[in-house]
Amino acid sequence: MITKYTFGQPINTGATVKQIPVQDEFHTGKLLSKWPFNWEYTLAPQDKVFGLGENMRGINKRGFKYTSWCSDEPHHDESKSSLYGAHNFILIFGKETFGLFFDTPSRIDFDIGFTKSDVLSVSSQDTGINLYLITPDTQEKAGLLNIVQQFRELIGQSYIPPFWAFGFQQSRWGYKTEQDILDVVQKYKELNIPLDAICMDIDYMEEYEDFTIDKSKFPDLKALSQKLKKDGIRLIPIIDAGVKVKEGYSVYEEGIKNDFFCKKADGKTPYTAGVWPGRSHFTDFFNPKARLWFGKKYKVLTDCGIEGFWNDMNEPAMFYSDESLKYVSEKLKNTDISNLDINSFFEFSGLGETTKNNPNDYKLFYHNVPENPDDPESPSKLYRHDQVHNMYGALMTKAAAEGMKQIAPGKEILLYSRASTIGAHRYGGIWTGDVNSWWSHLEQQIKMLPSLNMCGFLYVGSDIGGFSYDTSRDLVLRWTALGIFTPLMRNHSANGTRLQECFRFEHPEDFKSLLDLRYSLIPYLYDEFVKCAKENKMMFKPLCFEYPEDKIAAETEDQLFLSDQLMIAPVYKQNASGRYVYLPEPMTKVLWQNSKPSLQKMEKGIHYVDVPLDSVVFFIRNNQSVPLCKPAVSTEFIDRSEVNILS
Numbered sequence: 001m002i003t004k005y006t007f008g009q010p011i012n013t014g015a016t017v018k019q020i021p022v023q024d025e026f027h028t029g030k031l032l033s034k035w036p037f038n039w040e041y042t043l044a045p046q047d048k049v050f051g052l053g054e055n056m057r058g059i060n061k062r063g064f065k066y067t068s069w070c071s072d073e074p075h076h077d078e079s080k081s082s083l084y085g086a087h088n089f090i091l092i093f094g095k096e097t098f099g100l101f102f103d104t105p106s107r108i109d110f111d112i113g114f115t116k117s118d119v120l121s122v123s124s125q126d127t128g129i130n131l132y133l134i135t136p137d138t139q140e141k142a143g144l145l146n147i148v149q150q151f152r153e154l155i156g157q158s159y160i161p162p163f164w165a166f167g168f169q170q171s172r173w174g175y176k177t178e179q180d181i182l183d184v185v186q187k188y189k190e191l192n193i194p195l196d197a198i199c200m201d202i203d204y205m206e207e208y209e210d211f212t213i214d215k216s217k218f219p220d221l222k223a224l225s226q227k228l229k230k231d232g233i234r235l236i237p238i239i240d241a242g243v244k245v246k247e248g249y250s251v252y253e254e255g256i257k258n259d260f261f262c263k264k265a266d267g268k269t270p271y272t273a274g275v276w277p278g279r280s281h282f283t284d285f286f287n288p289k290a291r292l293w294f295g296k297k298y299k300v301l302t303d304c305g306i307e308g309f310w311n312d313m314n315e316p317a318m319f320y321s322d323e324s325l326k327y328v329s330e331k332l333k334n335t336d337i338s339n340l341d342i343n344s345f346f347e348f349s350g351l352g353e354t355t356k357n358n359p360n361d362y363k364l365f366y367h368n369v370p371e372n373p374d375d376p377e378s379p380s381k382l383y384r385h386d387q388v389h390n391m392y393g394a395l396m397t398k399a400a401a402e403g404m405k406q407i408a409p410g411k412e413i414l415l416y417s418r419a420s421t422i423g424a425h426r427y428g429g430i431w432t433g434d435v436n437s438w439w440s441h442l443e444q445q446i447k448m449l450p451s452l453n454m455c456g457f458l459y460v461g462s463d464i465g466g467f468s469y470d471t472s473r474d475l476v477l478r479w480t481a482l483g484i485f486t487p488l489m490r491n492h493s494a495n496g497t498r499l500q501e502c503f504r505f506e507h508p509e510d511f512k513s514l515l516d517l518r519y520s521l522i523p524y525l526y527d528e529f530v531k532c533a534k535e536n537k538m539m540f541k542p543l544c545f546e547y548p549e550d551k552i553a554a555e556t557e558d559q560l561f562l563s564d565q566l567m568i569a570p571v572y573k574q575n576a577s578g579r580y581v582y583l584p585e586p587m588t589k590v591l592w593q594n595s596k597p598s599l600q601k602m603e604k605g606i607h608y609v610d611v612p613l614d615s616v617v618f619f620i621r622n623n624q625s626v627p628l629c630k631p632a633v634s635t636e637f638i639d640r641s642e643v644n645i646l647s
């Protein structure tokens with residue numbers, strides 16, 4: 001059952017698709033203050049708290065504090081409380097079991113047994129909250145899956161990408177020209193390694209201007225895209241949130257003419273911040289007309305045969321603003337460097353960093369927020385950006401999705417974004433941003449998957465091999481072995497780091513074997529994905545969602561059920577030749593090596609399982625089976641008619 005309560009002056013975020021009548025009194029836990037919202041709940045020793053989508057730490061979020069504030073956060077480490085997404089759904093499991101969705105575009109803080117180990121507290125002070133309390137309709141499996149299902153019904157069906165989006169994507173911030181891309185494709189071809197897409201990072205644009213193509217590097221994008229498509233390979237260009245301020249640049253000029261950019265407090269001056277193109281303006285995606293305008297701009301690329309996009313920098317990330325630069329420059333001018341004491345030295349040396357995503361900058365511009373998010377004629381109210389911050393990236397994705405309906409009607413388009421909030425799960429997927437080439441980050445990605453699924457994000461994946469820093473061959477292999485199972489499977493890395501495409505390492509045939517497994521599984525993965533989207537189910541489930549009474553399952557966070565048929569137990573430690581795996585029921589172990597499966601029945605219990613570096617191990621659940629088709633070099637060439645059923 002779902003009940004709804006309101007606090008403060010909630011904004012219609014469009015996150016939900018069902019009408020629920022509002023109740024007066026919220027009796028769960030202790031409401032310390034209605035507004036600013038301040039709520040507490042006493043956690044029993046056994047209580048676990050799940051949810052919060054894209055975030056650090058465990059599947060059980062207990063023991064730390066989290067803040068929903070979409071952040072350009074390349075330094076994911078355990079001290080961080082916010083990443084790119086703001087996913088305000090929590091699921092409490094224990095003495096009482098219920099879900100809560102805090103529908104707000106504003107910052108909201110979750111202290112989950114951090115300040116006091118037995119207190120969960122939630123607080124927020126800008127705008128308002130539509131709060132949904134979800135209690136189980138069944139006691140089956142402690143009601144956990146039921147609560148998620150009810151919640152997902154409330155927020156509407158998750159985005160379903162085209163079939164080819166389950167193919168392997170190769171990306172690199174560093175492909176600069178058509179030739180760079182052709183070289184990568186050629187290498188994959190030579191080695192017979194499957195490939196479905198190449199991502200185009202910001203260097204394809206002219207001076208990082210959205211919706212431009214640098215002709216000196218890509219003389220004929222349409223011809224390139226057609227040529228590649230013959231081999232079943234598609235291009236996926238990036239689009240950044242900021243629009244370059246430049247006379248003569250049509251996107252800038254149209255945006256100004258139509259008043260589509262966010263403005264400062266004076267209501268006149270467009271807000272300016274520095275991102276990749278230099279000084280840029282930001283489209284007011286809250287304005288339905290501006291949204292459609294921006295969305296239709298993708299036509300420059302769809303006209304070239306492009307069928308997929310990734311939206312970046314849409315928290316929005318800001319390297320600097322006019323204001324923050326001025327502050328730093330004045331500080332520098334006024335600093336007497338002839339005699340710095342140690343505190344002034346640290347302030348001085350840290351000055352440059354203070355301009356990046358500076359909290360003050362988010363208070364300098366405004367949005368016109370319509371009462372009805374989809375109706376440009378509905379009355380609107382002005383909000384300062386920081387009060388509605390968490391919707392910005394989500395609305396950029398919505399802009400692209402709305403644009404596609406007009407510029408590519410009837411076509412399935414792949415969309416994924418960096419920033420997101422619940423609601424955006426209906427318009428596109430997400431990738432989990434700038435993870436480092438660290439084993440700990442591989443582990444983190446395993447734990448994020450079920451949390452993202454709870455919040456409606458099904459088309460998800462991480463940068464295979466890690467984005468920042470130099471990777472190692474074994475890390476790419478182990479990360480690929482996880483990526484085989486995630487809907488978005490993309491190897492991506494940062495400019496200046498070690499090259500990490502599959503063909504860069506010794507024994508590329510080991511990578512081929514892994515990708516052969518992916519392609520053998522794609523029809524199965526895609527069908528399960530569609531089922532999970534349509535039936536509001538999680539594709540990745542923590543063990544305890546199926547075995548809520550099982551003590552070991554309850555604390556196993558590095559294994560996941562994949563839909564109803566499989567269990568995965570990725571290796572995420574360097575130099576490990578295998579790992580301990582807990583089987584809460586008898587299963588069949590599948591060892592995939594040299595592009596072939598071998599099967600072994602296993603009893604319930606804890607086992608040490610060998611997982612050689614060139615292999616993948618996964619488990620078929622009791623009385624279940626999984627169809628494998630023949631591997632293909634692209635999803636275009638997958639033959640679904642011939643399958644090998646493993647059980």
Ligand code: MIG
Pocket residue numbers: 172173201202238312313418433434492493494
């Ligand atoms: O400031 O476009 O997360 O995937 O390669 C960095 C360059 C901007 C951040 C994205 C990353 C992408 C990079 N972008």
